[in-house]
Amino acid sequence: KKVRIEVRTDPENVNIDSTDVADTIPVLFKDIVHALAPNTIIEKVGSKMLFGVQGQPVWPTVGDVAAQWAGENEDLLDATIDFDVIKATPNRLGVKVKVSRRALNQSNLDLYNIVVSKIGRAFAAKLNQAMVSLTQVAINAPKGVFVAPALNPIILSKKPTFEEVVSLETAVLNENVGGATQGFGAYIIGTAMQGKLKTTPIEAGETKMILQDGEMNGYPVIVSNYMDEDSIGFGFFEYSVVSQFGDMNLIFDPYTQASSNEVVFVANSEFDITVLRPEAFAIGQIPQTT
Numbered sequence: 707k708k709v710r711i712e713v714r715t716d717p718e719n720v721n722i723d724s725t726d727v728a729d730t731i732p733v734l735f736k737d738i739v740h741a742l743a744p745n746t747i748i749e750k751v752g753s754k755m756l757f758g759v760q761g762q763p764v765w766p767t768v769g770d771v772a773a774q775w776a777g778e779n780e781d782l783l784d785a786t787i788d789f790d791v792i793k794a795t796p797n798r799l800g801v802k803v804k805v806s807r808r809a810l811n812q813s814n815l816d817l818y819n820i821v822v823s824k825i826g827r828a829f830a831a832k833l834n835q836a837m838v839s840l841t842q843v844a845i846n847a848p849k850g851v852f853v854a855p856a857l858n859p860i861i862l863s864k865k866p867t868f869e870e871v872v873s874l875e876t877a878v879l880n881e882n883v884g885g886a887t888q889g890f891g892a893y894i895i896g897t898a899m900q901g902k903l904k905t906t907p908i909e910a911g912e913t914k915m916i917l918q919d920g921e922m923n924g925y926p927v928i929v930s931n932y933m934d935e936d937s938i939g940f941g942f943f944e945y946s947v948v949s950q951f952g953d954m955n956l957i958f959d960p961y962t963q964a965s966s967n968e969v970v971f972v973a974n975s976e977f978d979i980t981v982l983r984p985e986a987f988a989i990g991q992i993p994q995t996t
Contacts, residue, residue, distance in 0.1 A: 745929065745930040745932075746834045746930065746932075747837060747838060747930050747932060748833060748834055748948060750892075751892050751894070751941075752890030752892075752944050753837070753943045753946045753947065753948055754946070754947040755947075756794075756948070758952065758953060759794070759949050759951045760951075762794060762795070763793070763794040763980070764791045764792070764794075765792040766790070766791050767792060768787060768788075768789055770787075771787050794947065794949045794978040796951040796976035797848050797977055798846065798974065798975075798976050799832055799974070800973060800974040800975075801971075801972070801973045802970065802971070802973075803824075803825065803972075804969070804971075805817065805821060805968065805970075806967060807967045808967065818958075825956070825971060825973045829973070829975065832847075833977060834930070835932050836848055836850050837850045837948070837979055838850055838930070838932050838933050839852070839932075839934075840852050840853065840934055840937065841853060841856065848977065848980075849979065850981075851941055851943070851981050851986075851987045852937075852989045854981070855939075855988050855989040856937075856989050859937075859989045859991040860874060860988060860989065860990040860991070861991065861993060862936075862938065862991060863992070865902050865906055866902065866906070866916070866938065867916075868906075868908045868916050868923075870990060871893070871903070871916055871922055871923055871990075874893070874939075874940035874988045875891070875923060875988075877940075878891075878940060878942065878985065878986060878987065881985035883945070883983055883985050891925045891941070892925055892927070892928055892941070892943060893923075893925055893926070893927045893938060893939065893940050894927075894938070894939035894940075895917075895927060895928075895933055895937075895938050895939070896929070896930065896931045896932075896934065896937075897929060897931055897935075898935040898936075899935060899936070899937070900917060903917035903922065904916075904917045936991060936994070937989055937991045938989070939987070939988070939990075940988050941986050941987035942986045942987075943986075945983040945986035945987075946979060946982070946986075947979070948979055948980075949977060949978045949979075950975060950976070950977050951975070951976040951977070951978075952976065954974075954975045955973065956971070956972070957970075957972045957973075959972060
């Protein structure tokens with residue numbers, strides 16, 4: 707219906723029926739309520755990031771050589787040094803979103819940028835999930851840093867002890883990787899495990915908890931529900947590399963779905979997670995009970 711609003715210099719002579727006012731009030735959107743999602747990890751733990759990669763990144767590896775004690779004129783045994791390479795391999799990650807033209811035209815939200823932002827978050831979510839998953843998340847996905855250690859995990863109590871937490875660090879240091887003054891060591895846990903560790907004292911009678919002030923055993927603790935809830939991960943993350951091959955390809959397609967009055971957002975890129983030293987990572991797990 708039509709609404710007539712008379713505006714005069716004398717406000718007492720302005721008469722607006724309440725039923726008409728409702729039709730003139732605009733819909734005002736406040737802050738957008740985004741979907742809840744786990745905290746991201748990669749940018750917090752010190753993983754190396756390579757963007758716009760052309761070709762195939764390769765990391766040469768050089769084995770060690772051992773000296774030997776020998777008599778004055780004794781022949782030395784032949785020694786060899788193993789040379790190899792670690793390669794990053796592209797794995798495609800994509801998102802396709804259809805949006806009604808009516809939604810774009812009628813919404814007073816910046817819908818285009820909202821969709822683009824959501825696509826970026828979707829890529830970040832998949833990469834972070836793959837990074838800390840205990841298994842390969844999909845056949846075409848890269849393997850994360852804990853896939854190999856999860857094949858032989860350190861067994862944790864139902865409520866892990868401080869000794870068990872330290873044993874993860876010990877397992878890595880025993881491989882001559884990292885150290886208190888080398889690299890970025892960190893623990894990765896989920897919120898359920900966080901609750902256990904924040905309420906468990908280092909030892910009986912102590913007031914200090916295993917997890918306190920965001921640290922555990924002298925290392926920072928990253929909390930994210932991308933991590934398995936019954937596990938504790940530890941590692942020196944400079945031995946992991948996230949590679950993005952080429953550019954992020956984002957296409958806004960207003961044509962192919964025109965007959966159904968829709969536009970299509972399509973994003974594609976290729977990534978890999980390369981673990982330079984599997985020995986730099988350890989996983990502790992609470993055994994599953996049936």
